[in-house]
Amino acid sequence: MAIISNAVTIADAGAFSVSLGSKVHIKTLTASSSSTLSFVHGTADVVLDSTYPIYKFEFINIHPSNDAPLFRYIASTNGGSSYGVATTTTYFYAGHLEDDSGTFLAYETRDAAQSTNPIPFSDTTGSDNDQSLSGEMFLYNPSSTTFVKHHMSRINTAGNAEQSNDVFVSGYFNTTSSVNAIQFTFASGNIDSGKIKLYGIKDS
Numbered sequence: 687m688a689i690i691s692n693a694v695t696i697a698d699a700g701a702f703s704v705s706l707g708s709k710v711h712i713k714t715l716t717a718s719s720s721s722t723l724s725f726v727h728g729t730a731d732v733v734l735d736s737t738y739p740i741y742k743f744e745f746i747n748i749h750p751s752n753d754a755p756l757f758r759y760i761a762s763t764n765g766g767s768s769y770g771v772a773t774t775t776t777y778f779y780a781g782h783l784e785d786d787s788g789t790f791l792a793y794e795t796r797d798a799a800q801s802t803n804p805i806p807f808s809d810t811t812g813s814d815n816d817q818s819l820s821g822e823m824f825l826y827n828p829s830s831t832t833f834v835k836h837h838m839s840r841i842n843t844a845g846n847a848e849q850s851n852d853v854f855v856s857g858y859f860n861t862t863s864s865v866n867a868i869q870f871t872f873a874s875g876n877i878d879s880g881k882i883k884l885y886g887i888k889d890s
Contacts, residue, residue: 717876734865742886742887748811757811763866778794805857807853808843
């Protein structure tokens with residue numbers, strides 16, 4: 687006797703099978719007054735190679751120790767021995783103040799043109815106890831030795847000016863070498879608390 691759900695057989699003649707879906711959890715890093723959080727292929731069970739064509743980072747309640755820094759990322763092609771892959775991005779965001787005194791949608795000159803410095807991909811985040819940022823970033827085919835490495839993110843911040851800022855950043859690491867490490871920092875101070883989760887997306 688088979689057990690069928692939504693036209694999919696999940697048990698038949700004693701055999702049990704459930705699809706695990708396309709998103710596979712790889713690693714969770716938890717900040718505790720951390721200057722950086724780094725995902726390096728081959729270190730501490732991190733996978734960041736040709737195993738998956740797409741990788742997803744999830745940022746959960748990332749709280750800064752200082753008031754109003756930008757959250758940033760930077761890439762490496764040598765396993766984190768050095769960081770600073772030339773990166774080009776575009777940046778725009780929407781915002782709404784808590785007191786309803788203003789709203790906006792704007793292109794922002796925090797974009798990058800062949801920058802080898804950490805790349806901002808949030809707005810300023812407040813350091814009040816109830817303020818943080820959350821969001822996601824996708825990295826496409828980081829192990830390609832033919833193409834540049836595209837990435838895109840969406841981050842919402844509880845801004846230091848008591849506002850919600852929805853930030854969209856996309857771009858590429860301008861290298862045909864494999865990108866095998868990504869590091870996250872605030873522009874000033876530490877990552878006081880929060881989690882970053884790394885997933886691989888298979889069959890894509």
